[in-house]
C-alpha cells in the first residue's frame with residue numbers, strides 16, 4: 001500500500017532531523033550564477049560543478065556579463081563538464097534572453113522559465129524552490145529512487161514521479177521535501193548500496209520487502 005499523507009509527514013520529519021539545515025550544495029552568490037550552476041549540474045556532481053564555477057563566477061555574475069564571452073571562451077571554462085559544448089551554448093543564449101526579455105531577472109514563474117534554452121520542468125522547479133522558496137519538488141534520480149523505495153509512489157520514471165508528487169503532496173510537504181530527499185538519496189539511500197541498517201525510516205520503508213528480504 002502506498003504511504004498515507006500522515007505517514008509521509010512522519011517520513012519527512014525523520015529525514016528533516018538528519019538534515020536540519022538542508023540546502024543546495026552548489027556554490028553561487030547571485031541568482032544568475034545559481035542558474036548556471038544548475039544547468040551545469042545535469043549529469044555531473046555538484047563537486048565537479050563547484051570546481052568549474054569557482055573560476056567562471058569571478059567574471060560572470062549577471063546576465064549582461066555573458067554578452068562579452070564567446071562560445072570558445074565559455075567552453076574553455078566548462079570543458080570538464082559533461083555536454084559542455086551544449087551547455088556553454090545554452091547558458092550564453094539564456095543569459096542573452098534574460099538580459100533582453102526579463103530585465104536580467106530569473107523569472108519566478110514556471111511557464112516563463114521553461115521558455116529559456118535547456119530549462120525543462122525539473123530545472124525550473126529547482127530554480128523556483130531555491131531562489132523563490134516556492135513549493136516545488138524537483139524530481140531527480142535521488143528523489144525518484146527514494147520515493148519508490150519507501151512507496152510514496154510506485155513509478156517507472158522521474159517524470160511520472162513528478163506528476164504523482166504534484167497530486168499527492170500538500171503545500172507543506174512540497175516545501176519540505178526537495179533538499180532533504182536529494183541529500184538523503186545522495187548519502188544514505190544510495191542507488192547501489194543504501195545504508196539500510198542505520199536508516200531512521202527503515203520501519204517505514206518497503207525496499208527490502210520489494211526484494212523479498214526483511215530488514
Ligand code: SF4
Pocket residue numbers: 149150188189190194195196197199200201202205206207208
Ligand atoms: S531503509 Fe534503506 S532503502 Fe529504505 S529508505 Fe532507508 S536507506 Fe533507503
